[in-house]
Amino acid sequence: MNEPMHTEETSKPLDPEKAMRRQRLMHNLAGISHTIMVMSGKGGVGKSTVAANLALGLASAGYRVGLLDVDLHGPSIPRILGISAKALGQEDGELIAPVAYRPNLEVMSIETMMKDRDASVIWRGPMKIKAIKQFIADVAWGPLDFLIIDSPPGTGDEPLTIAQTVPGARALIVTTPQELALADVRKAINFCQHMGMSILGLVENFSSQTCPHCGALIPVLGQGGGLSTARRYGLKFLGGIPWDSRIVSSEDAGQPLELNHDRIGAGQAMHSLIEKVASACGYGTERRGKEAQN
Numbered sequence: 001m002n003e004p005m006h007t008e009e010t011s012k013p014l015d016p017e018k019a020m021r022r023q024r025l026m027h028n029l030a031g032i033s034h035t036i037m038v039m040s041g042k043g044g045v046g047k048s049t050v051a052a053n054l055a056l057g058l059a060s061a062g063y064r065v066g067l068l069d070v071d072l073h074g075p076s077i078p079r080i081l082g083i084s085a086k087a088l089g090q091e092d093g094e095l096i097a098p099v100a101y102r103p104n105l106e107v108m109s110i111e112t113m114m115k116d117r118d119a120s121v122i123w124r125g126p127m128k129i130k131a132i133k134q135f136i137a138d139v140a141w142g143p144l145d146f147l148i149i150d151s152p153p154g155t156g157d158e159p160l161t162i163a164q165t166v167p168g169a170r171a172l173i174v175t176t177p178q179e180l181a182l183a184d185v186r187k188a189i190n191f192c193q194h195m196g197m198s199i200l201g202l203v204e205n206f207s208s209q210t211c212p213h214c215g216a217l218i219p220v221l222g223q224g225g226g227l228s229t230a231r232r233y234g235l236k237f238l239g240g241i242p243w244d245s246r247i248v249s250s251e252d253a254g255q256p257l258e259l260n261h262d263r264i265g266a267g268q269a270m271h272s273l274i275e276k277v278a279s280a281c282g283y284g285t286e287r288r289g290k291e292a293q294n
Contacts, residue, residue: 031168032141033145036054036200037162038148041155043152045207047153047174048080050082050172051149054273056117057271057273060158062104064104066106066148067106077107081107083101106141120265145283163195169197171188172199175205177206181225182225201238206221208242217242236276240269245257246265
C-alpha cells in the first residue's frame with residue numbers, strides 16, 4: 001500500500017482537535033477494504049455516471065459500498081441518484097451519518113449538506129482540502145468493502161487530497177475516444193504515476209452509439225482511443241461503454257437505471273465493468289452476492 005505524502009501539516013505537532021480528527025481518519029480508513037477514485041482529465045466524459053453505476057452494481061451484488069462525491073463545485077451524484085439536498089443528522093455525538101440510499105450503499109456529498117442545492121460553493125484550496133478530509137474522517141461509514149470516490153476532472157486539490165490522504169487508493173480513469181479527451185487523460189495518468197497511485201484501469205465512455213434503424217454501432221466520437229492509450233501506458237482496458245439515451249432521461253429524473261442487471265444498451269458493458277473491478281480487487285460479484293444472502 002502506498003504511504004501518504006508528508007506535508008507541513010503532518011510534520012508539525014498536531015493540536016488536540018487535529019489529533020482526534022487524524023485518529024478518526026485512520027480508524028475509518030482501517031475499515032475500508034478498497035478505495036477507488038473515479039477520475040478523468042476532462043469534464044463531460046460521463047465520469048459521475050460511471051462512478052454511480054459502479055457503486056450501484058457493487059452494492060446490488062452484496063458488497064458494502066460507500067459513494068463519496070468530492071466534486072465540491074459541481075456535485076452530480078445526488079442528482080443522478082435522486083437524493084434531495086438536506087442537512088444530515090449526527091451519529092455518536094460528532095460523526096455525520098451518510099445518506100442510506102439503499103441496502104449496502106451509503107452516499108456523501110457536499111450537496112446533501114446544503115439547504116439550497118443550487119447555491120455555489122466558493123472555496124479556495126485549504127477549505128476544499130479540509131472538507132474532503134472531514135468527509136472521510138467525520139462520517140460514520142462503518143466497515144466497507146468499497147469506497148467509490150467521484151472526483152472532479154483534472155488533477156487539482158480534490159484528487160491530490162485523496163492521493164495524499166488515503167493510502168492504497170487506486171484510480172479508475174474515464175475517457176471518451178477522441179484525442180481532445182485523451183490528451184487530458186494522459187495528464188491524469190501522469191498525475192497517478194507522479195503520486196505513486198495505482199491505476200485500476202481505463203474505461204472508454206461513449207465508445208459508440210447503436211443506430212436506431214439498422215442496429216449497427218456508430219463510432220460517434222472516434223474509435224479505439226481508449227484501448228490504444230491503455231496499451232501505450234501498460235494499463236488494463238476495462239471496456240467501452242456505448243452511448244445510451246436512456247441514461248440521460250433517467251439521471252435527469254433522478255431514477256438511475258439498474259444497468260448492472262440490464263443486457264441492452266450500456267447495460268452489458270456496465271455489468272462487465274463491475275465484474276472486472278470486483279475481480280481486480282480479489283472478489284467475484286456472484287460469489288459475494290450468494291454470501292450476502294446466507
